[in-house]
Amino acid sequence: MTAVSQTATPPRTMVQGDAVPMVSIRGVGKSFGTNEVLRDIDLTVNKSEVVCLIGPSGSGKSTLLRCINFLEVYDRGEIRIEGTLVGYTEDTPRRRLSNRDLRSLRRNVGMVFQQFNLWPHMTALENVAEALVQVRGMDKASAASHAGRMLDRVGLAAKADAYPARLSGGQQQRVAIARVIAMEPHLMLFDEPTSALDPELVGEVLQVMRDLAADGMTMVVVTHEMGFAANVADKVAFLDRGRIAAFGTPREVFHESTEPRVQQFLQTYHERNSF
């Protein structure tokens, strides 16, 4: 069952003529010492798709996400973004990519973190403008005006001069998203973007993410928000103990999967979220 759902199911929204997928993960494995945290992962993300990674904590979903932009080093298999091998040279035996090449790859891949990771010594506007100056080489004035437009896009134009400490968690996460989209990434990675938020602040962040998805952004999202996965994702991958145990459309994973671990996970989720 797992093998079939991982590889053989043609993605529903895949544009057939579009040869190079945005992300292609083949046989990826990773170990911390003797602990195998990722085993033989295969996953394809096509352009403009939203793929949610769900599963119990410790299942390896965050580690997999962090391998995509090489914040985490994978040991086996290969990950390609728009055809380019992530983290290694194409030689055999492969060598680690130079920092310069890694940087040019990361420029096109944005990441949103659970803890926001805004820089506390910069205002919201400066947080968004900084990478434009340091990475894209824009002059300060145009970086600031571009950053202003990005804050406007996430509904925070009024908070441009506020320091992160003066913003709510939801606002901080929206600034973090603005910081990423300002770089015009081809792909965005979300590592549990709402897990550190008070429940009443989750909605505003998910709304921004829905808008991005509607604009055609390619997104890989590690999340515990099953509602978001069910309504926004094109594909859902359920990870368990370092493997993809189920993969398919939200309907296939949430309603039609016979995989007992998926059913158990969803059962626990429903019990926890009902009063």
Add this chain to the structure above:
Amino acid sequence: MKFSVIIDALPYLLGAAVTTIWVSLLGVLLGQVFGVVVCVARQSGGRAADMAGGVYVSFFRGVPLLIQLLLIYYMLPLIGIDVPPLVASVAALGLASGAYVSEIYRGALNAVPHGQSEAALALGFPAQSIWTRILLPQAFRISVPALVNELILLLKASSLISVVGVAELTRTSQTISASNYRPLEIYLAAGLIYLAINGALALFGTLVERRLQQA
């Protein structure tokens, strides 16, 4: 006690205090440079750089400043470098201070959450920008109280440079009291001047801290 002695000596003492202040200031600036360079080298320059930095820190923290000063003052001429007392003094203060400052920054850098540089890495920042724009500014903020403390210690330690003949506050006090035989009044005055300078430094530190907290 004869306070008129202090009044007479005050212009000389204050003039010497100015020397104390700017020698200390140069020492602190040099110490900041050494401190940051050593700290960054130890964190990101590989094992050799870490070990060299470790030796530097152990030596300048472990050997008394007075001995360091005399070593610099008497040893450099032996290898053909003639150092004026002022230069030797500033160098000794800077080297010693750098050892402490590098440890202050090391502690502060450890207090900056890992996610801070990770966010910059994920955006494609060059390593140099991560240091100059993300890590060091935050480490500096965290270090302000410790740096002010270091500044005050250094200003007091600058009294040691009197031994190589620099006419700073302590040396000038010795000279004056040797000629007017009023050591108590003169040293009391010198002590109060040190106290006033350090009081001002502490106040300055508090203001900087408060300013940074608003951000």
